[in-house]
Amino acid sequence: MNRQLNPFVYDDPVPPNQLVDREGETEQLLALAEGGHNTRLQAPRRYGKTSLLGKVREEAQKIGMHTVYVDFYRALTLAEVSRRIEEAYLAALAGAPRRAVTAVTRRWRGKLVVTPGGVGAEIEPAKVREQQRLSDLLDLPRRVFERSGMRTLVVFDEFQDLLRIDSDVDGLLRAKIQFHRDEASYIFAGSEPGMLNGLFGDRKRPLFDQARPVALEPLHDEDLIEFIGAHFERSNRDPGEALDSLLDLARGHPQRAMLLAHHLWEQTGRGTTADFESFDRAMATLDRETKEAFGQLWEDLSEKPNQRKVLAALANSGRDPLQPADPRRLRSREGVRRPRRRGPDRPRRGTADRPGVPDRGPAAGAVAAANPALGAFSADCRPIVPADRGRRTESSWASGLCNRSDAARQPRCEAPAAPHQQRPSAVRVRP
Numbered sequence: 001m002n003r004q005l006n007p008f009v010y011d012d013p014v015p016p017n018q019l020v021d022r023e024g025e026t027e028q029l030l031a032l033a034e035g036g037h038n039t040r041l042q043a044p045r046r047y048g049k050t051s052l053l054g055k056v057r058e059e060a061q062k063i064g065m066h067t068v069y070v071d072f073y074r075a076l077t078l079a080e081v082s083r084r085i086e087e088a089y090l091a092a093l094a095g096a097p098r099r100a101v102t103a104v105t106r107r108w109r110g111k112l113v114v115t116p117g118g119v120g121a122e123i124e125p126a127k128v129r130e131q132q133r134l135s136d137l138l139d140l141p142r143r144v145f146e147r148s149g150m151r152t153l154v155v156f157d158e159f160q161d162l163l164r165i166d167s168d169v170d171g172l173l174r175a176k177i178q179f180h181r182d183e184a185s186y187i188f189a190g191s192e193p194g195m196l197n198g199l200f201g202d203r204k205r206p207l208f209d210q211a212r213p214v215a216l217e218p219l220h221d222e223d224l225i226e227f228i229g230a231h232f233e234r235s236n237r238d239p240g241e242a243l244d245s246l247l248d249l250a251r252g253h254p255q256r257a258m259l260l261a262h263h264l265w266e267q268t269g270r271g272t273t274a275d276f277e278s279f280d281r282a283m284a285t286l287d288r289e290t291k292e293a294f295g296q297l298w299e300d301l302s303e304k305p306n307q308r309k310v311l312a313a314l315a316n317s318g319r320d321p322l323q324p325a326d327p328r329r330l331r332s333r334e335g336v337r338r339p340r341r342r343g344p345d346r347p348r349r350g351t352a353d354r355p356g357v358p359d360r361g362p363a364a365g366a367v368a369a370a371n372p373a374l375g376a377f378s379a380d381c382r383p384i385v386p387a388d389r390g391r392r393t394e395s396s397w398a399s400g401l402c403n404r405s406d407a408a409r410q411p412r413c414e415a416p417a418a419p420h421q422q423r424p425s426a427v428r429v430r431p
């Protein structure tokens with residue numbers, strides 16, 4: 001049987017040759033790393049951080065850097081952190097630099113753990129011992145440089161999880177990386193901009209000003225049209241009029257765009273063109289897949305009515321509920337597309353006063369649900385509490401949900417009832 005594979009990946013990081021756009025970000029991160037600068041890559045969940053880091057690593061290797069990628073996702077102990085760092089170095093290196101790493105890791109493996117009543121070669125509390133081991137591992141770029149004369153690009157993904165284990169670890173890190181200027185460059189990536197801003201932007205924290213922020217923005221419609229259209233075409237399909245609806249809903253969110261394209265492709269037979277019915281079927285499948293998780297989230301907020309209201313208001317209004325209607329948004333609804341921007345002159349997608357802030361979606365720098373599928377879901381959730389005008393919520397959840405530039409500004413709750421009535425279904429988003 002000649003079965004075609006769905007070309008749209010939406011669960012794992014995508015390989016470098018499958019990335020839509022991101023040339024500008026790759027170049028920027030690479031140039032900074034090559035120049036010995038540290039960066040922090042911040043974006044909401046599922047925005048393509050890990051995929052982009054894969055591309056940056058590939059390019060860094062081409063220009064003669066070692067690259068080490070460490071994922072701290074859900075690491076729970078310092079011992080686990082050290083193990084992940086060890087494994088990352090051993091996997092990335094070969095020859096003399098690898099032997100230098102092995103020497104360090106074996107030294108630590110040889111140390112006996114002190115157990116109550118047991119025999120220990122060294123009498124050290126476990127935590128101190130683990131901190132010392134981590135300290136040695138954080139110095140590995142120096143050893144690698146001694147052996148190879150090559151700079152190492154060290155990528156710490158899900159960096160916020162490291163800080164959750166030990167809130168003092170940023171002090172240790174700073175003590176190391178500040179002396180690595182010739183030997184290493186670091187990229188710290190994470191999905192919690194508030195936490196990363198706090199770490200690197202707070203004068204009182206050791207890592208203050210140690211890493212330049214690079215934001216990952218929504219993908220441009222033009223790039224998605226090219227990518228999705230080409231993959232449909234290659235498999236003898238046409239996304240047709242459904243592509244417009246897909247882009248309207250995805251609002252440049254990379255993973256949601258791929259997820260929608262994946263389902264639309266499934267609903268489009270070989271040799272046929274997708275239409276609104278195909279899109280509706282794709283949306284129904286997506287709805288079934290995501291409903292349970294979003295429903296759980298909504299339930300979890302039952303004790304936090306203000307957060308529910310913010311979410312519903314964001315989903316329903318299509319604009320920042322704190323701001324008056326944005327004329328640019330109205331223009332875009334009338335079908336005016338921004339000009340395509342390409343090549344080295346392509347400007348950053350931030351606004352002039354807020355570099356790196358997306359200029360698409362509800363309004364530049366405005367509040368918006370980062371996940372459009374969640375937005376669509378919550379558009380269908382009737383607010384169950386009366387309006388609570390003027391009160392502020394201090395919720396970190398709400399700010400984590402939103403794609404916002406101004407961390408200091410907390411969302412105010414407004415009554416979301418009216419817009420809700422404008423949209424009868426969460427999944428029917430036809431123009």
Ligand SMILES: Nc1ncnc2c1ncn2[C@@H]1O[C@H](COP(=O)(O)OP(=O)(O)OP(=O)(O)O)[C@@H](O)[C@H]1O
Nearest residue numbers: 009010012020045046047048049050051254255258
């Ligand atoms: N530039 C891109 N081109 C194509 N697809 C992309 C791109 N960026 C992200 N995606 C889509 O998003 C999905 C998630 O990508 P990735 O794992 O890199 O994101 P992430 O930000 O690291 O996610 P997480 O927050 O879970 O760590 C991919 O499977 C892919 O569908």
Ligand SMILES: [Mg+2]
Nearest residue numbers: 049050051157
């Ligand atoms: Mg990731």
